[in-house]
Amino acid sequence: MSHVYVLVEHEGDKLASATGELITAARALGVVSAVVVGQPGTAESLREELAALGAEQIIDAHTDDYSTRLIAPEVQALHALGAANPAPIVIAGTLAGNEIAGRLGVRLSSGVLVNVSAIDADRSAVHTLFGGSVDAVAVAGGQCPIYTLRPGSVKAEPKPASGTIAPMPLGAAADNEVRVRAFEPAEQGTRPALVGASTVVAGGRGVGSAEGFASVIEPLADSLGAAVGATRDAVDAGWYAPSAQIGQTGETVSPELYIGLGISGAIQHLSGMQTSGTIVVINQDGDEPFFSIADLGVVGDLHEIAPALTEELRKRAQA
The missing domain is CATH 3.40.50.620 (HUPs)
Known part of the structure; x- marks a missing residue:
């Protein structure tokens, strides 16, 4: 066999x-x-x-x-x-x-x-x-x-x-093999790692700034126990860490729930998350291509919708 x-x-x-x-x-x-x-x-x-x-x-x-x-x-x-x-x-x-x-x-x-x-x-x-x-x-x-x-x-x-x-x-290292004296582990945050996360909250150009990620995207992710992702535009603008980039030149993810805020849905980004289970899109422009693959699409201002959703999730968690 x-x-x-x-x-x-x-x-x-x-x-x-x-x-x-x-x-x-x-x-x-x-x-x-x-x-x-x-x-x-x-x-x-x-x-x-x-x-x-x-x-x-x-x-x-x-x-x-x-x-x-x-x-x-x-x-x-x-x-x-x-x-x-x-x-x-x-x-x-x-x-x-x-x-x-x-x-x-x-x-x-x-x-x-x-x-x-x-x-x-x-x-x-x-x-x-x-x-x-x-x-x-x-x-x-x-x-x-x-x-x-x-x-x-x-x-x-x-x-x-x-x-x-x-x-x-296995045998021991060869005499000419590189040996490691010590590792300096990267600082680990409290959120799940992006690859392998069951829930991902991602932001794009529509988030508007690094402060937008900190005040809108991260609180929503934390209320869901989710990992934070970003589009290449957001990473290139310096709004979020390169390790969070999702897409053709970033990470490929396949969570059970993917929430995309302020993301247009360019094919480079879709290639890194299109196998996700349930896809939720929040964007003020209902004509963006991201809506074509969404299971649930919300047309509106993400800076109003996301904080309201975060607050509602927190209330339910405390109930």
Whole structure:
């Protein structure tokens, strides 16, 4: 029976939401072997969740010096697996994931398809191009075709499997390998991370200013326990952080609820959120293209509507 390797996304013993998407997309290629690379014991701590998502086998690729190494352990583990028992490899389409994929492509003499939005059983994959207006189907050659999946492009569909653990001790770092002395973690806010959030409140040019994000967008997001997103226009204007940008040149999100305020709905933005569950649009111009994909559209001044909505949500939360 055909099988496929999926590189598990995790932070210590906390599984990233992207892993469910990866396993769901990879299932078309065969039985899923989830590859957990980390400190000893990490795979065991994630076993129950991975089995529930659909991992038939969980490969415990562990090394004591994992915390002082970057990317190399993942490359080492996947290279060894692919060389010994060739199969497709699916990785998250992140900066690190794309770097890992490139290195594996060279080592395994296999093709690499980066930032795909879907994977088919015939080993082809879909690239969404030109802001979502064109889908291109491509095929990667070699015994271990490698795919990086664009975050948010596939909805996770759990399918419980056995989750049998297979130990795979990794060797220590090579003498010429870069080692990390210390990490300086980025300051973490109290809001959910944008990618993987179940609710997103996003602002565009119509918000008008950085103060508008602080006084209108953020309070609404906080009342819903939501992540904050922004369009490229808003980011380029300096109104919000680049890490919050959604769209063709930003993050791809697929929340259950997406509220867009002051956003026109340019195709570059839609390509990053059009798979959202329920889409609510608030804009004073009812002719904006964003309304064409909205489940609920509100025509009016967002600076009046959003604060009123925030206040109503707070009242209900206190009731």
